[in-house]
Amino acid sequence: LPNPSVCWLLTRASFEGTPLVLHWHSDVLTDNQGVAMRALYRFYRPLERMLLERAAAIIATSSSYLQTSESLKDYPEKCHVVPLGLDGARVLSHAPEEQPDRPNDEPFELLAIGRLTYYKGFGFLLRALAELENVRLHIVGTGVLWKELHAIARELKVKRYVTFHGGLDDEALAGRLARCDCVCLPSTERTEAFGLVLLEAMAFGKPTIATRVQGSGMSWVVRDGETGLLVPPRDVQALADAIRTLQNDPERCARLGESGRTRFEQHFAIGPSVDALRTVYERVTTPAVRQ
Numbered sequence: 001l002p003n004p005s006v007c008w009l010l011t012r013a014s015f016e017g018t019p020l021v022l023h024w025h026s027d028v029l030t031d032n033q034g035v036a037m038r039a040l041y042r043f044y045r046p047l048e049r050m051l052l053e054r055a056a057a058i059i060a061t062s063s064s065y066l067q068t069s070e071s072l073k074d075y076p077e078k079c080h081v082v083p084l085g086l087d088g089a090r091v092l093s094h095a096p097e098e099q100p101d102r103p104n105d106e107p108f109e110l111l112a113i114g115r116l117t118y119y120k121g122f123g124f125l126l127r128a129l130a131e132l133e134n135v136r137l138h139i140v141g142t143g144v145l146w147k148e149l150h151a152i153a154r155e156l157k158v159k160r161y162v163t164f165h166g167g168l169d170d171e172a173l174a175g176r177l178a179r180c181d182c183v184c185l186p187s188t189e190r191t192e193a194f195g196l197v198l199l200e201a202m203a204f205g206k207p208t209i210a211t212r213v214q215g216s217g218m219s220w221v222v223r224d225g226e227t228g229l230l231v232p233p234r235d236v237q238a239l240a241d242a243i244r245t246l247q248n249d250p251e252r253c254a255r256l257g258e259s260g261r262t263r264f265e266q267h268f269a270i271g272p273s274v275d276a277l278r279t280v281y282e283r284v285t286t287p288a289v290r291q
Contacts, residue, residue: 085273
């Protein structure tokens with residue numbers, strides 16, 4: 001969820017007696033979605049609540065998201081936190097075997113990955129780039145803000161320091177992850193519920209910069225000062241300062257990246273995620289628990 005099509009289960013008699021597990025990836029957030037979305041949610045909300053009432057278990061991807069979810073606050077006894085997981089070996093299998101040596105004076109390589117949409121905060125990242133020197137920004141993704149972001153880059157006179165890659169296949173994306181110095185996720189809204197790209201960065205041993213959006217899982221995934229840096233959302237100066245901090249301290253950059261890799265292996269690798277999910281499913285299929 002959110003997934004309106006699953007509501008058809010409520011109409012099926014054969015559904016009765018079968019344990020239902022909901023994987024809660026995000027609340028339906030309507031504040032920035034316009035009048036139409038708010039109107040539609042008025043119809044969807046009662047069905048969503050019926051699903052929550054019917055559920056045997058609800059899985060949230062982070063404790064911070066669970067604690068701030070208006071939709072889940074009435075069902076604490078059903079909720080479990082199981083973070084998203086990645087198969088690190090699969091992700092890393094696409095990486096190039098060797099990286100060419102980079103000159104010391106080569107620009108700091110900053111990578112941002114995600115749909116080009118309002119809550120990703122790429123416009124703020126471009127404005128932060130305008131405050132920096134000797135930084136090269138690579139943006140991977142497609143979306144409705146493609147033209148707008150290009151226009152912002154031109155207006156700020158940073159177009160020559162930015163590469164918009166569009167969509168990349170696994171091998172090309174892994175090459176960018178392997179080459180970059182840091183991965184930045186400057187999202188501005190709780191719509192960014194978790195930030196899976198942060199796990200990809202950590203798997204590659206790269207430090208991360210993310211925003212401290214209240215209720216988002218980003219600040220739960222990234223340990224500030226340990227695996228990366230957290231900054232307030234929409235704060236261009238704080239974002240520029242964080243990038244500059246890592247740019248000017250390669251040793252700290254490396255330490256954060258290694259700590260991120262360790263945290264990934266301990267908490268976000270696919271194995272622990274699968275084990276935690278199995279535990280939830282075994283619990284709801286145990287007759288004593290179901291009764």
